[in-house]
Amino acid sequence: MPEVNVFQDYLPVMIVMGITAMFAFGAVVAGVILKPKNKYPEKLGPWECGIEPEGEADAGKFTVQFYIIAVLFVIFDVETLFLFPWAVVLDKIGMFAFIEMVLFIAILLVGFFYAWAKGALEWVK
Amino acid sequence: MELLFFFLFATVAVLAAVMVVTVRNPVHSVLALILCFFQVACLFVLLRSPFLGIAQLFIYVGAIMIFFLFAVFLLDIKRTIHQERYSRWASFALPAGIIMLVEIVLLLGRGKFGAPVQEQEAVASLLNLGKSTEAIGAVLFTKYLYPFEIISVVLLVAFVGAVVLTVKSKQED
């Protein structure tokens, strides 16, 4: 029985990731060895155009817009994922699969245009 | 050899999952959860289902965790770090976790995780050729047509829900 050779196909992914990490780590270590060490409080402070840093750089003060984009992204990502197997088998199943997907996308587009009409995509109010 | 990889991925996944709940900084928690999901993706690949593995990477690691991270950023993180290790929600979470564990054990005991998909010969032959994407497509758009269309409705609800929440927070501004 022929089967997927997962090692031949996916071991390179792990190896390349490992080699990349090794190279990058080596570069950083070399930098740490060669670098000058001359620290003082002004240098270690966050950069704010040379002016004394003011307040904390904590999150929690963002426009909710970033969050909405993330929600929309998750939904669209799931939709895209379903398109992949569909695109591969479209030719074999034929018109039936096509109409199915048109329905699927149409339902989602209702939501998309609702979001659009409600101004969820507007950054400037 | 394969067993070695399995134990490697499984151990890292479990350790990462433990870190998710024990680490104090929520951002570190998110990172640990990313690692956990990544290992689960590797396990899917080991199970000869590359499509599911990469889908796990695409949806959970690539999308859901970004969403989590944004949610964490929207909260006031600096304050959360100094919170107690066990919050008052623990008393709700523990029973819920136990119930889920019992359910999983029951389901496993009854063999509900068998592979009914392989009943179809065409699908089985595709799987043997290593074409897991085609196999999923072949059943998803014919046999499981109804659940597939339901998904779009579920996603629509998520869309509308997200927008309704936004409009509300706009008025608060």
Add this chain to the structure above:
Amino acid sequence: MIEFVLGNALIMILIKSFIAVGIVFSLPLPFTWIERKIAGHIQVRPGPMRVGFHGVLQPFADGLKLFLKEDIIPDGADKFLFRVAPYLTLIPYIAIFVAIPVAGNAYLSDMNVGVLYVLAIGGLSIYGIILGGWASNSKYALLGGLRAAAQMISYEVAMGFAVIGVIMMAQSLNMREIVEAQGGGILSWNIMPHKQLIGFYIFLVAGFAESNRIPFDIPEGEGELGGGFHTEYSGMRFSLFAMAEYAAMFSICAIGTVLYLGGWHAPHPALDVIPGFIWFIIKVVCFVYIFMWVRFSWPRYRYDQLMALGWKFLIPLGVANVLVTGLFIMLW
């Protein structure tokens, strides 16, 4: 399986991987010089001239400088995440190259889900950028990181829809099979108007945004955010981010070549005497040139314009492209 792992195949994979990673790591050296030369000549000035003949040794001088720079971890930074973030950005971009076939028999992995893998792995690099920005404890870096993440996820959706069109043409997620489906001269390439020209257009625009380059380099726009997410980075860690940006550009160009420009195929079957990998390299270099050309010709977008372009134009266009392509395949 044990025989395979212990046998020559593993050694071959190791050697190939070393070569691939080595090439990607050394590409920034010639290309920073080329980019600065192109910039110079587009703006009617000579570009770097002092170090070596016409400045060819400039990248080595720059590299040496980066090695000798003090690397600073700001006070109040999340030290662990600050150290980890550059790797989180660089590794996924380089891992993309695993699935890219340079020629019919030159690839690291012939995985059946290649296209999906490339999109999924490329998407992971967002974490390095956003966590690096957050860990710096600097306002500019935090804003840059968040902007970068929001921008990249938005354009990832558009890119996904663009790529679906190609998959429908080839009926496969396998990168090698996608290239093979485009064999037989320039007219069979997916960039042709009767194939996936609109998809290519979406892919190209989304590619600029995914690799954070001009006209969409707002996350690191030095005019308004200092340096964006890497404001607080210096020395080698900064250069890892810079290298990641280059790797991103090259990976987008390589993916684009595979999906739309016919991969290793010659423009005309008669030209097949020239080996495939040379065609592949020529196409990628042309693609990279477009990136550089655009960089020195276009102004930067404003953030709300950028998001509007992604969500209100490219995504609807991408959905329309998928449906029209499907209709054509059905009626053919």
